[in-house]
Amino acid sequence: MDTVTQFTPVSALIGGVLIGLSAVMLMALNGRIAGIAGIVGGLLGPAPFMRLDRYWRLAFVAGLIAAPALWFAITGSAPQISVTDSWPMLIVAGLVVGIGTQIGSGCTSGHGVCGLARLSPRSLVATGLFMAAALLTVFVTRHLI
Amino acid sequence: MKAILSALAAGLVFGLGLIVSGMVNPAKVLNFLDIAGQWDPSLAFVMAGAASTVFIGYRFVLKRPAPLFADRFNLPGATRIDARLIGGAIMFGIGWGLVGLCPGPALTALGTGAVPVVVFAAAMLAGMAGWRWLVRD
Numbered sequence: 001m002d003t004v005t006q007f008t009p010v011s012a013l014i015g016g017v018l019i020g021l022s023a024v025m026l027m028a029l030n031g032r033i034a035g036i037a038g039i040v041g042g043l044l045g046p047a048p049f050m051r052l053d054r055y056w057r058l059a060f061v062a063g064l065i066a067a068p069a070l071w072f073a074i075t076g077s078a079p080q081i082s083v084t085d086s087w088p089m090l091i092v093a094g095l096v097v098g099i100g101t102q103i104g105s106g107c108t109s110g111h112g113v114c115g116l117a118r119l120s121p122r123s124l125v126a127t128g129l130f131m132a133a134a135l136l137t138v139f140v141t142r143h144l145i
Numbered sequence: 146m147k148a149i150l151s152a153l154a155a156g157l158v159f160g161l162g163l164i165v166s167g168m169v170n171p172a173k174v175l176n177f178l179d180i181a182g183q184w185d186p187s188l189a190f191v192m193a194g195a196a197s198t199v200f201i202g203y204r205f206v207l208k209r210p211a212p213l214f215a216d217r218f219n220l221p222g223a224t225r226i227d228a229r230l231i232g233g234a235i236m237f238g239i240g241w242g243l244v245g246l247c248p249g250p251a252l253t254a255l256g257t258g259a260v261p262v263v264v265f266a267a268a269m270l271a272g273m274a275g276w277r278w279l280v281r282d
Contacts, residue, residue: 003172005185012187015166016194022159023195024202029151031212031219034159036248037273044270045277056152061252063156068256070157071164079164081254082172083261085244094251094265096240098272101248104233105223108247109159111234112192117199118220125226126234133238138178141243 002142003082023114030056035110036064037101104130148214160253166191169254171245178242 023034032039043057068079085093101107104126106115111130115123163169168191176185211217241247246254246265254262 005173009190012190013194015162016191018162019195020198022155023199026155028206031215044274045282059149059152060156063153064160064252065256067160090264091268093240093243094268095272098269100236102276113195116196129234130238133235134242137242
């Protein structure tokens with residue numbers, strides 16, 4: 001069963017601008033690209049234990065995770081999250097996303113937002129490919145299987 | 146200390162953006178990707194709003210000699226479009242299309258404590274760590 005969602009262009013645009021402002025903040029203040037796969041990946045390998053730069057990474061991730069609590073404090077409601085997948089599917093998809101973003105050096109934020117805004121050819125190629133792969137995957141799982 | 150607080154603030158604003166836009170909801174992401182079905186084009190507005198804000202913002206920011214709380218701007222140096230970039234991007238796209246979660250929304254949705262997101266995020270972090278240890282990065 002696919003959950004129906006409403007077309008919400010205004011809140012989508014406002015949210016998008018907030019994401020963009022966050023990326024501009026992180027560059028202006030910390031000199032870093034707001035790419036989530038890169039920020040988190042930099043915390044998980046063998047190297048970061050020697051690195052001094054792990055604290056800003058942890059702080060950014062803490063901000064991401066704390067956002068729903070802040071949202072609840074402001075609006076009194078929790079963000080809507082509908083997931084209907086089985087545990088094996090969640091685990092396989094999580095692994096594939098985790099490994100794929102590290103091999104390809106970026107995800108929706110690093111390549112899709114910051115990279116495109118920098119007119120990076122690598123990010124343009126990566127974004128085109130992950131969008132195409134995601135569209136095709138949804139077509140196969142929803143309409144062919 | 147300032148660099149840590151600014152990163153925390155940026156993370157909060159990023160997470161709020163994901164919540165306000167609805168991108169934190171995998172159902173909305175999957176419907177965006179389902180052009181042949183219940184298509185919800187909202188996410189095109191998220192991407193366009195975010196990328197154009199960064200496009201304009203970076204123009205001003207990168208003219209400055211350095212960031213406020215760090216020595217220099219850390220910009221990606223790689224320019225080669227190689228098999229790694231291509232393969233990794235396709236792999237990520239498949240995983241994104243399977244459940245509708247990418248790394249940012251997965252971590253923000255984790256803050257709600259929703260059990261399926263906890264399962265997904267644990268696998269995602271394990272995958273990231275596994276690759277980083279494999280290549281000793």
